[in-house]
Every structure is written in structure tokens, then in C-alpha cells.
Amino acid sequence: MDSQPGPDDLVDALVRSAFATMAALSKIGAANDLSLTQLRAFGILRDRRLRMTELADFLGLEKSTLSGLIDRAEKRGLAQRAPSATDGRAVDVFLTPRGRQLAELAHERLAQELSPLTSGLTPAGQRRLQVLLERMLDGGPGPEGG
């Protein structure tokens, strides 16, 4: 059958899902005085130590933007800078213990905050959704045997 419902409906569903997810993220961020961007940066830095430029690339930001963002986090004792061991120009960024604790907390809270949504699906449905999203995001069409 070639009368597809079309991508439009999927797009709408993606947009709705995105706003719902962002709302949860914003709520958690607000509760901890973290912007959405900071929250995202913290999520990335949770288990990594990156150079400023690397983190800026991850976030899709200019390095100057990241400078300010890390400035503010550093002032609050959540992140820290240190000169790179291998490149005299580079600066590593990483979370302080307090920052990491906050990142972990936020990560846990996010699952809680989204659980009203995710629990609308059975465990099998959750797994399938996850697989489909990852397949979509990672670009591979792959086999349909899901």
C-alpha cells in the first residue's frame, strides 16, 4: 500500500516529544539553577574530561560562549579548569565532586520526571521505542526485524 500517512505526522510526534522532554529538562534545570545548556554540558561532562573546544563542539556553541558558561559554573564551584597536560594552549574542563553530584542527581531526576511519559509504554514498547529512536538518530536504516 502506498498511501503512507506521511512524515508530517511523525514530525508532529517528534516535536511534541521534544517539547515534553525539554520541559522536563528545563524544570530540573530550574530546580538546580542550571540552564538547559549547562544541564547538557554537565551531562556530557558527567564521565568525561574535555578540552574547551571539544565541549563547545559537542554543544554546538562558539568557544567564547562556552567560556562564559564555564566561568559561571566555576564560580559556583561546579566545574573546574586545568591546563592540558599535552598542549600548552589547551584547557581541560571537568566537573568538581559537587558538580558531578549535581549531574548525577539531574540525570536521576530526569528519568523520574519523564516516567509519566515512558511508563505509558510497556517495557517491550519502551525498548522498541529506544531502538527506533537510536536507529533514526544514528542514521542507519538497518533491518526492520525489531
Place this chain on the structure above:
Amino acid sequence: MDSQPGPDDLVDALVRSAFATMAALSKIGAANDLSLTQLRAFGILRDRRLRMTELADFLGLEKSTLSGLIDRAEKRGLAQRAPSATDGRAVDVFLTPRGRQLAELAHERLAQELSPLTSGLTPAGQRRLQVLLERMLDGGPGPEGG
């Protein structure tokens, strides 16, 4: 701690998907000099005329924030204000023809912009993803008969 694959990974996938969708929205906005918030406001105003407070509530913003946002849109000839016919205190907001045209264009562009993602799935996969997302968003667990 038995770090289960559980809902955590789904949460990550949802977050990634949300950021990807938001990136598409931002890109479309940027191409038309509209912020994400403005884009959202335009989407809401596409077929409606609202009072400032109503629109602020829709967007989850303070009225003062909306004042500035509409100021800028009005300066560009995309939105317009008019006194409410029924309440001397209230102000209606609506899109100008140019603003409405822009809103329609953005709506179309979004599907195009997301197509690199959505086309990573087969039509069947797209349909299944859509169904799962809607089921999740609308809360009903429903049958699992994939």
C-alpha cells in the same frame, strides 16, 4: 547498584531526539531570524488571535517577557497589536499577512529539515515510531501488538 539497561537508555534516546528536533527548529528559526520561542509563538498564532496574557500562558512566559518578544516581531512587521474589543486593559496579538506566511513556511521547512533523520527509518519503522511516541505522549499503554 545494578545499573539496568532499563528506562535510562530510553531517556537518553529521548533527550538526544529532543535536541536533534530542537536543532532543526533552531535552524529554521535562524534562517528566518526567529528564535525558538518566537517560532513557537508564531506556530500558536498561525490560526489564532490571542491576548498577551493568553499567549504568555501558552508559552509559559512572563508577560513582561512576551512584551519584548512581540515588540521585536512588531518592529519587523510580522506581528501586530490591537486593543481588545471587550476589555479596555487587554491587548490582542496576531500575525500580519507576512508573519502568517512566514509561519506557514517554517511549518513546511520543518518536515524537510527532519527528513535526514526520519528517512533513516523505513516507512514501516516511521509508522511504528510515530505510534509509540503518540502512545507515550497520550498516556495510554494500549496493546502491544506491534
Place this chain on the structure above:
DNA sequence: TATTGTTATACTCTATAACTATA
């Protein structure tokens, strides 16, 4: 008094451009 909206103020986020230091 309560509500609607604007203005004043302040802070964050963001980018561009100019700059310093290192490679």
C-alpha cells in the same frame, strides 16, 4: 482591590571580532 500590560533593571545565553599565548 485585582487584572492587564509596559517599562526598568539585571542576568544568562549567544555570536562576532580582537586579542594573547602556544604550536
Place this chain on the structure above:
DNA sequence: TATAGTTATAGAGTATAACAATA
């Protein structure tokens, strides 16, 4: 010269508080 990062500057988004006009 090229790269890594910061600083200066500017504009948008955001909220709180103070205010004017209307209900």
C-alpha cells in the same frame, strides 16, 4: 600561520519589581 582560549561588545531571552490604566 594556525590553533586554543579569553575578553570586549552587542543583541535576544528571561524574570522580578514598579508602574499606569482599566475593571
